[in-house]
Amino acid sequence: MNGQPSGALQGPGATPTESAPRHLHPLTPLAHAAQVIPVALAAVVFAGGISFATRVYIGLAVAIGLACLVAGATYLQWQRFTFFFDDAGDLRVDSGILQRNHKKLQLSRLQSVEVNQPFWARLFGLAELTVEVAGAGESNAQLRYLGAGDAHELRNDLLARAAGIGSTTEAAPETVIATVGPGELLLALLIRGQTLGLFVLTGALLTVAFSTGGVGALAVAAVTGGVPVFAVVGEFLRSYGFTVARSPDGLRVRRGLTSTVANTVPPGRVHAVGFVSGPVWRHLGWVRVLVDLGGTPGSGDERAQGSTVLLPVSSWPVALEVVRHVLPGVDIAALHFEGTVPAARYRAPLQYRRIGVAITPQVLAARRGWLTQWLSVVPHGRVQSARITRGPWQRKLALADLHLDTVPGPVSVRVPHMPEARVRAVLEAELDVAATARARDDATRWMTRRPDPHDTAPIDETGGRGGVDGS
């Protein structure tokens, strides 16, 4: 963190005062304009038609013209865009040229603060800050762009204010608990079941194409070979340099090669944790850790998809260490799973041995899957609703599926093919503990809540650092 202790440090309990309105970074219009140039240029140059040199000249002219337009428009926006902290300590964002928009973000409901550096902003040393508070729809504000240093200072300030410890620009101390090296990441992505499967298929198609001289197979091979390459490259760029660090205000996740992302996951925001391992990874003891997060922006947002990955790949011990911080007091390695009845093999011959459910005072854990194995963990207080479903074949065997619904995300908590009577008993028990867990749950202002031995433990600088290679 490059946060400098520059701002006036207010002690806890100090009454916040209104701060002076601030503008975004003055280079903002240029950063926006620069993004237009390559697109416009490429569009004209690759359009074809007249001679190449002419196309380049026209392309340049169009690109510069467009860039000037964009720069002008964003300059006006920049002029009218200000943000400040009001006397209640909440973030206010005023924007809009003709139609003014005044936004108030209540920091007691803060869900996350992300500092991203998209490729173009990075060239100018700028960063984008996304502030998200609980609530549906337009519950976030994007400050595009701030200086990279300013963005980090403001992030620290927001987190400190939200945690109820006054205003400070100093970064909360943090300890790195897991890193994923580029080598491991690339290897892990390449040997993923679906990647290998598609590559084998491509190989077979190429063999067919060359031995028969057919062209049809070649086209299919281009798709089956291209898809995994794009998937691997995309994921590699997103997850490059993946670092998870522990800090008092939550887990800090940093990642990205061309665009960098830094987001903080407050402990109260994790609604479910899922461990996924495919057939190849399992033999190497590797696992991927996903989370369902409360207050994630609407689906289709690429960054949102990425931020539900807590670890793209890691060994089990490291994964458990990281998850220990988002699910305090839960020992996943010590869970004792209750399996299903032998009758389930007639409905699920492959996965029936893997099916299991474990209930501890804090969480319910569900295990399922044969080829790709899932272990989902949900804290009782986070269960939104529960469902039991039974198909005709399941009813013959007196089996049923139990589903626990959580906020939208990649993790689904499901215990398939358990004996009917047992499912009903688990459901009733779960509803009971969930009600008590909800009653004592307090996810906001997490720093001021009653002390939890796990959260307040002093941070040791030599703390467990590890990666896939570290074990």
Next chain:
Amino acid sequence: MLVASVVLWLTNLTAAALVVAPVGLLLLAWSWWLVGRQVRAIGFAERRDDLLVVSGIMFRRLVVVPYGRMQLVDLSAGPLDRALGLSTVQLHTAAATTDASIPGLRTADAAQLRDRLAAAGEQRSAGL
């Protein structure tokens, strides 16, 4: 099917119409019976801390929504529903997968149920 048989009869294909008509009648009777069964399979219970909804015959579902988790209670009625004086009550939680709806309630009953649910939810409301 019945419409088809009328069309066939009008276009002087009486023989075909005579075959199609009984099949159409049978289908109508079967779906009448099936819909009746499906409607009877739908049920709900207001319990102390949660609402329980069951539905389905072949694929049976049971959904339990704790009152404290309800974010929104929806009351809706399409044109056909309105003509018959019916409404659907739907519960929403923060989870998109919840899907607890009770179709075919009398509108007055539905409104009462919604008010009861909303009151229960307010009492036991928790954060996310």
